[in-house]
Amino acid sequence: MDNKPRSWSDQQIETIIGDLLRAGVVFSGAIVLLGGIVYLVHQGHTTPHYGVFHGEPSDLRSVRGIVRDALAGQGRGIIQLGLLFLIATPVARVVFSIFAFAVQRDRLYVVVTLTVLAILMFSLTGAQV
Amino acid sequence: MTVLGLSTLVFCGSLVAGVVGSLTGLGGGIIITPLLTLVLGVDIHYAIGAALVSVIATSSGAAAAYVKEGFSNIRIGMLMEIATTTGAVLGASLALRAPTSAIAVIFGLALLYSAAMSLRTPDLGGAVDKPDPVAQTLELDSSYPTSGGFKSYHVHHVATGSAVMFGAGILSGLLGIGSGALKVIALDEAMRIPFKVSTTTSNFMIGVTAAASVGLYLKNGYIDPGLGMPVMLGVLSGAFLGARLLPGMKTGVLRHVFSAVIAILAVEMIYHGLTGKL
Numbered sequence: 001m002d003n004k005p006r007s008w009s010d011q012q013i014e015t016i017i018g019d020l021l022r023a024g025v026v027f028s029g030a031i032v033l034l035g036g037i038v039y040l041v042h043q044g045h046t047t048p049h050y051g052v053f054h055g056e057p058s059d060l061r062s063v064r065g066i067v068r069d070a071l072a073g074q075g076r077g078i079i080q081l082g083l084l085f086l087i088a089t090p091v092a093r094v095v096f097s098i099f100a101f102a103v104q105r106d107r108l109y110v111v112v113t114l115t116v117l118a119i120l121m122f123s124l125t126g127a128q129v
Numbered sequence: 130m131t132v133l134g135l136s137t138l139v140f141c142g143s144l145v146a147g148v149v150g151s152l153t154g155l156g157g158g159i160i161i162t163p164l165l166t167l168v169l170g171v172d173i174h175y176a177i178g179a180a181l182v183s184v185i186a187t188s189s190g191a192a193a194a195y196v197k198e199g200f201s202n203i204r205i206g207m208l209m210e211i212a213t214t215t216g217a218v219l220g221a222s223l224a225l226r227a228p229t230s231a232i233a234v235i236f237g238l239a240l241l242y243s244a245a246m247s248l249r250t251p252d253l254g255g256a257v258d259k260p261d262p263v264a265q266t267l268e269l270d271s272s273y274p275t276s277g278g279f280k281s282y283h284v285h286h287v288a289t290g291s292a293v294m295f296g297a298g299i300l301s302g303l304l305g306i307g308s309g310a311l312k313v314i315a316l317d318e319a320m321r322i323p324f325k326v327s328t329t330t331s332n333f334m335i336g337v338t339a340a341a342s343v344g345l346y347l348k349n350g351y352i353d354p355g356l357g358m359p360v361m362l363g364v365l366s367g368a369f370l371g372a373r374l375l376p377g378m379k380t381g382v383l384r385h386v387f388s389a390v391i392a393i394l395a396v397e398m399i400y401h402g403l404t405g406k407l
Contacts, residue, residue, distance in 0.1 A: 010271075014201060017192070017203075018192050021192045021336070022189070022190060025189045029361065029362065032357070032361055033362060035354065036136075039354070040133055040136060043132050044132050044136075046131065046132050047131060048135050048355060050165075050169075050175050050356065051170050051172060053172040053173075053174040055349065055351070056350035056351075056352065056353060057350075060354065075354075079354035079355075079357060079358045080357075082361075083354065083357050086182065086186060086361065087340050087344070089185070089340075090185060090336035090337045090339070091337075091340055093189075093336070094207075094337060097203065097207060106268070108268065109204060109207060109208075112211065116207060116337065119215055119218065119341060120214060120344075123214075123217075123218050123221070123343075123345055125344070
């Protein structure tokens with residue numbers, strides 16, 4: 001019971017984080033839906049080839065290429081942009097947690113959270129593995 | 130089949146996966162890959178990429194509902210995420226190198242494990258005993274709301290828990306699954322955290338773990354928008370519907386049926402992996 005005060009402020013943090021995550025999912029879902037409509041209108045009648053793995057074209061593999069395709073109004077580019085926002089949602093949660101722990105003056109967990117962010121950044125932007 | 134036809138089929142399948150996943154609490158992501166590969170003949174690499182997308186969507190979407198109940202422990206979640214994200218990056222880089230047949234067999238084994246786990250009855254005891262010095266130093270002990278007010282609990286075996294989490298991260302990155310069952314084991318059995326806290330904290334960690342591997346999948350061309358779109362929209366709609374249906378539904382029978390389906394898919398995956406048909 002003695003740690004109830006801390007639990008309460010943790011609770012506030014968690015509520016904000018939960019809302020943040022839901023907003024991120026709804027926002028990215030809306031973009032994916034928009035891109036999906038464009039994609040199906042323009043390419044819905046074509047035949048897909050998913051039986052053999054070719055890998056995506058290079059412009060759908062990088063943030064810059066995805067943004068360019070999306071701005072050009074290509075359905076697949078817009079969908080991929082929405083998926084990027086979806087991927088960014090948990091990353092935003094980690095970034096927000098750093099601030100939350102800093103407000104609580106919890107240095108140990110600021111460091112823990114920064115470590116998680118560093119690993120995420122390594123994967124999302126880092127070198128070829 | 131046209132793009133429109135395939136998108137519709139994938140959307141419907143993902144919708145069902147989302148409904149069943151949210152009703153049973155097992156996460157629908159694990160049946161996305163078998164559905165795409167075994168039923169629709171999609172290459173396993175594309176399927177895993179799409180499944181990862183669904184894992185992030187369901188985990189993040191469900192988090193808002195979970196955290197308001199006040200069960201999750203964000204410190205344990207964040208600390209364990211060091212282990213799960215490291216494992217996830219390693220798992221994803223393994224997936225880039227491993228042959229399809231090996232991935233299929235490991236996937237089948239993970240499915241079997243998950244089917245067995247879902248039939249387990251949770252130990253709701255949550256024994257409150259003497260504190261563990263490591264957990265105390267790491268500020269992990271906390272409390273959670275029960276019908277009789279806040280109940281405090283002590284966390285144990287942080288090192289063992291981290292090791293299991295690292296394994297869960299590898300599987301998540303390698304197979305594109307949430308590894309929720311393994312995460313709950315680490316929290317529940319190894320670290321002796323109350324069951325409700327384990328499940329919600331696990332859900333909270335799944336999205337971050339998946340995000341850690343999805344970067345590598347994207348860079349290597351595994352994330353296809355044409356599959357990601359119907360899978361994400363289908364699973365999200367399904368999870369939303371499932372949450373609406375949940376109050377007053379008896380999920381016991383559904384869990385058994387779902388476990389049986391997972392077990393059948395597991396055998397199919399292993400068989401196809403061994404015979405090189407995927």
